[in-house]
Amino acid sequence: MTQFKGRVLASGTYKGKVIVSHQGVNTLATFQSSVLAGKKKVICSDQNNKDIYNKNLTGIALALPQTIGSTTGGMVLQVVCSMKINPACLLFSESIDSLAAAGVVLAKVWENSNIVVIDRLGKKFLDTIKTDEDIEVKEDGTVILL
Amino acid sequence: MYEPKMKLTKEQLDILNGKEGETKAKIMETIVRYGDIFDAPKLVKVTHGEGHLVTSFGLSLLKPVYRVMDEIIKANLKVKDGFTMDPRPLDFENVPYSPIDKLINKKILYGAQDRYEEQLKKVGLINKDAFTCACYFKSVGNIPKKGDILSWAESSAVNYANSVLGARCNRNSGMIDVMGSILGYVPLFGLLTDEGRKASWKIIIKTSKKPEPQILGSVIGIKVMEDVPYIVGLDKFLGKELTDDVSSYLKDMGAATASNGAVGLYHVENLTPEAKELGTKLLKKDYKEYVIDDAEMDRIYKSYPVMWKHKDKEGQLAFIGCPHLSLAQLNGWTDTLVNALKASGKKKVNIKTVLCTAPKVKEEFVKTPKYQELLGTGATLTCICPLMYTSNPLTHGRRLMTCSNKLRTYSLARFYKTDDLVDKLCK
Numbered sequence: 089m090t091q092f093k094g095r096v097l098a099s100g101t102y103k104g105k106v107i108v109s110h111q112g113v114n115t116l117a118t119f120q121s122s123v124l125a126g127k128k129k130v131i132c133s134d135q136n137n138k139d140i141y142n143k144n145l146t147g148i149a150l151a152l153p154q155t156i157g158s159t160t161g162g163m164v165l166q167v168v169c170s171m172k173i174n175p176a177c178l179l180f181s182e183s184i185d186s187l188a189a190a191g192v193v194l195a196k197v198w199e200n201s202n203i204v205v206i207d208r209l210g211k212k213f214l215d216t217i218k219t220d221e222d223i224e225v226k227e228d229g230t231v232i233l234l
Numbered sequence: 235m236y237e238p239k240m241k242l243t244k245e246q247l248d249i250l251n252g253k254e255g256e257t258k259a260k261i262m263e264t265i266v267r268y269g270d271i272f273d274a275p276k277l278v279k280v281t282h283g284e285g286h287l288v289t290s291f292g293l294s295l296l297k298p299v300y301r302v303m304d305e306i307i308k309a310n311l312k313v314k315d316g317f318t319m320d321p322r323p324l325d326f327e328n329v330p331y332s333p334i335d336k337l338i339n340k341k342i343l344y345g346a347q348d349r350y351e352e353q354l355k356k357v358g359l360i361n362k363d364a365f366t367c368a369c370y371f372k373s374v375g376n377i378p379k380k381g382d383i384l385s386w387a388e389s390s391a392v393n394y395a396n397s398v399l400g401a402r403c404n405r406n407s408g409m410i411d412v413m414g415s416i417l418g419y420v421p422l423f424g425l426l427t428d429e430g431r432k433a434s435w436k437i438i439i440k441t442s443k444k445p446e447p448q449i450l451g452s453v454i455g456i457k458v459m460e461d462v463p464y465i466v467g468l469d470k471f472l473g474k475e476l477t478d479d480v481s482s483y484l485k486d487m488g489a490a491t492a493s494n495g496a497v498g499l500y501h502v503e504n505l506t507p508e509a510k511e512l513g514t515k516l517l518k519k520d521y522k523e524y525v526i527d528d529a530e531m532d533r534i535y536k537s538y539p540v541m542w543k544h545k546d547k548e549g550q551l552a553f554i555g556c557p558h559l560s561l562a563q564l565n566g567w568t569d570t571l572v573n574a575l576k577a578s579g580k581k582k583v584n585i586k587t588v589l590c591t592a593p594k595v596k597e598e599f600v601k602t603p604k605y606q607e608l609l610g611t612g613a614t615l616t617c618i619c620p621l622m623y624t625s626n627p628l629t630h631g632r633r634l635m636t637c638s639n640k641l642r643t644y645s646l647a648r649f650y651k652t653d654d655l656v657d658k659l660c661k
Contacts, residue, residue, distance in 0.1 A: 097271060112459055117644055123295055124625055135541050156496040159288055159389040162407025170298040184271060185460055185496060190407030193267045197260055198302055
């Protein structure tokens with residue numbers, strides 16, 4: 089079994105499918121349509137991200153390098169967590185960026201969210217993992233490709 | 235109870251431990267946790283007390299934001315020196331909306347706008363005209379000095395303050411901005427440090443003419459993402475002084491680097507303050523190089539997707555001014571439209587055209603004869619954020635046009651080079 093170990097930013101476990109974005113995920117562009125429409129699931133609305141465009145992100149593990157784009161990003165993540173339509177896990181190959189970090193903290197402190205967040209999983213993680221694969225995320229930051 | 239990794243003073247620890255109330259403790263916990271993720275050694279004082287908040291829109295669905303604001307108000311907390319805001323979302327006078335658009339925007343989409351603005355006043359909104367993404371315009375007056383520490387979040391304003399003004403601010407998120415401003419402290423990491431302001435990319439401009447700022451910023455942003463670029467060869471086109479025109483150019487270029495990538499700071503050799511002071515000492519030892527020539531500009535420009543359903547049809551509504559136009563740009567756009575219409579023998583623009591600027595800039599501009607000239611072309615002038623116009627799902631079927639790369643990125647608007655847009659509007 090292939091496995092990777094990262095830094096735990098919000099601990100928890102997960103077992104299920106993963107969706108992979110090889111480019112930075114633009115938080116606002118990705119989540120805004122679903123949030124604005126008050127949907128029960130997030131369908132990625134970022135036209136510029138072919139990896140995840142039009143795909144469901146709710147309740148699933150999202151593997152990504154970092155987030156990019158508008159600095160409303162952290163607040164958008166807080167709102168998505170508050171609406172409970174967030175990805176179950178965010179698995180960053182690189183160190184988390186400041187917008188996603190803010191979102192994770194806001195979700196934790198103000199929404200008591202149980203989103204699992206791990207960063208620093210490494211470039212090889214993103215090169216190896218593929219959309220729709222089954223993975224297991226352990227509390228200590230280990231991600232196992234099943 | 236959160237155990238901070240960074241070193242806090244007794245006063246800061248007392249706040250974290252709830253001696254100044256539960257809400258302030260949560261705000262401190264938010265800021266400390268945020269800094270701990272980046273191994274910040276401590277908190278530093280915000281030296282430019284005037285804040286700027288990115289979340290200016292009262293979207294009905296942003297319930298957590300209103301809940302947090304209510305909690306802040308209940309705890310009698312506010313930003314001591316006040317704050318400016320990003321633009322308002324709606325203007326029924328100067329932007330075309332159908333009756334159903336108005337209903338959806340006012341009653342459903344931005345149904346919390348009035349309530350939110352009442353909250354903002356209580357938390358420290360400076361005045362009713364403080365709504366612009368370009369708070370650093372002279373007429374708006376929220377202008378940090380070189381070296382000032384800020385707690386801002388609007389990506390284009392952070393990018394401008396860091397790069398053109400030499401202030402220090404991380405690419406914070408909405409809500410972190412107001413919390414840092416209330417607290418008066420932000421964590422010391424990233425763009426607040428000398429090391430964090432060094433460039434890991436040397437961008438070499440080799441274009442045959444002055445590159446269009448909105449495309450150049452996009453090309454740089456897509457390549458360097460969140461890194462700091464040091465740009466050489468641009469001073470050949472822009473000169474060595476930060477005139478109003480040059481500052482406007484850098485505003486637009488920077489906004490594109492921040493939205494197409496995640497750039498919070500760039501240096502332009504011989505032009506921006508730190509580049510003038512430190513030159514190539516700003517380059518990290520192992521910096522990478524990226525040459526931008528006409529072909530590279532064209533390659534990126536051609537990669538922009540056209541998201542219109544009927545790609546072969548003409549546009550229906552053009553937005554110009556994301557970020558908001560400066561006074562110099564408003565004058566320039568007025569001349570451009572007037573001259574282009576004169577050349578084509580037309581009196582009015584072919585397509586509804588909306589220019590966007592700050593309320594205080596508009597106030598100045600309407601006092602000049604140019605305002606009537608602009609209205610004479612058929613264009614209108616608003617102070618909204620065009621991106622917020624596109625939040626209404628009914629606009630998704632409309633063929634919106636823009637020469638803003640930020641607006642293109644976050645909406646279905648089609649991007650045009652400035653000259654091409656002028657042709658579409660006036661020929």
